Amino acid sequence: MKIAFIGLGNMGAPMATNLAKAGHEVTGYDAAGVTVDGITPAQSAAEAAQTADVVITMLPNGAILRKVADEVIPAMPAGAILLDCSTVDVDSARAVADQALAAGLGALDAPVSGGIGGAAAGTLTFMVGGTEDAFNTAKPLFDIMGQKAVHCGPSGNGQAAKICNNMILGVTMIATCEAFALADKLGLDRQAMFDVVSTSSGASWSINAYCPAPGVGPQSPADNGYKPGFAADLMLKDLRLSQQAAASADADTPMGQLAEALYQSFVETEGGSGQDFSAMLPRFSGRSRG
Numbered sequence: 001m002k003i004a005f006i007g008l009g010n011m012g013a014p015m016a017t018n019l020a021k022a023g024h025e026v027t028g029y030d031a032a033g034v035t036v037d038g039i040t041p042a043q044s045a046a047e048a049a050q051t052a053d054v055v056i057t058m059l060p061n062g063a064i065l066r067k068v069a070d071e072v073i074p075a076m077p078a079g080a081i082l083l084d085c086s087t088v089d090v091d092s093a094r095a096v097a098d099q100a101l102a103a104g105l106g107a108l109d110a111p112v113s114g115g116i117g118g119a120a121a122g123t124l125t126f127m128v129g130g131t132e133d134a135f136n137t138a139k140p141l142f143d144i145m146g147q148k149a150v151h152c153g154p155s156g157n158g159q160a161a162k163i164c165n166n167m168i169l170g171v172t173m174i175a176t177c178e179a180f181a182l183a184d185k186l187g188l189d190r191q192a193m194f195d196v197v198s199t200s201s202g203a204s205w206s207i208n209a210y211c212p213a214p215g216v217g218p219q220s221p222a223d224n225g226y227k228p229g230f231a232a233d234l235m236l237k238d239l240r241l242s243q244q245a246a247a248s249a250d251a252d253t254p255m256g257q258l259a260e261a262l263y264q265s266f267v268e269t270e271g272g273s274g275q276d277f278s279a280m281l282p283r284f285s286g287r288s289r290g
């Protein structure tokens, strides 16, 4: 396939590389002038898109996605697919899909889980919204860039699945960190805490696979000075998207709302920006009930 890849950042560059290594003809464009070995550079997003069967976008947010969509949609050949893998708000995902469909194109929203490591290893999980036909056309590309692609329903449902998943993640990470900080103050050894909780009803991905306490459990960013990993800033972005969606859908999400407030304060006023999202543990450890 001929693929245009727009947004060659931390995630986009390794994803595009994997597609090129698998034999696809990949043309790339990034506003910051990034070039990647094996990817033919284009002068603009529209130039990259004009001969593509599939245009993949991996961009920072919904506003930028809408801007790039305005540039690429008029340039794309009839029947081509616009495949957005960024994490954006559900409303932007649905608006861009409508715009693509009205122009005679296919459209998929396919945000990912798995981070930079998963992008490099080709083991991402894709959560996909759009038609069955478009999903089936893109499936071979998902199989190269990832290990699993779940078709979640019509346009926007991929983003809906992503923000619901990450709202659970933010809430369980906070719960795990505050419980570790409480356990410390109660004199419970962290290894004992891990051994009990990871095999009891308090278990979750946050403790079992990504333990926020250094030196116990699996290797995680806690063992690397809380260098991300998954940055607290990105968790805040995803929690904001979940609360924006909850407001727009009139859903009551008090735990998600509190998680957003805690990450906002951590990132914006407590020095958490640039740290892994599991650095909530030292944050709680350094505080009193007050």
Ligand code: NAD
Residues within 6 Å of the ligand: 006, 007, 008, 009, 010, 011, 012, 029, 030, 031, 032, 033, 034, 045, 058, 059, 060, 061, 064, 067, 068, 085, 086, 087, 088, 112, 113, 114, 115, 116, 229, 230, 234, 237
């Ligand atoms: P990044 O900032 O490293 O990459 C984004 C790239 O988009 C940058 O290189 C930037 O120059 C480029 N860009 C910005 N505006 C552009 C435009 N108008 N035209 C072309 N290129 C433009 O971000 P990232 O970490 O690669 O994340 C990309 C997306 O993936 C985000 O939506 C993020 O939420 C999501 N995501 C990231 C991770 C992660 O661990 N990094 C995990 C899952 C999902």
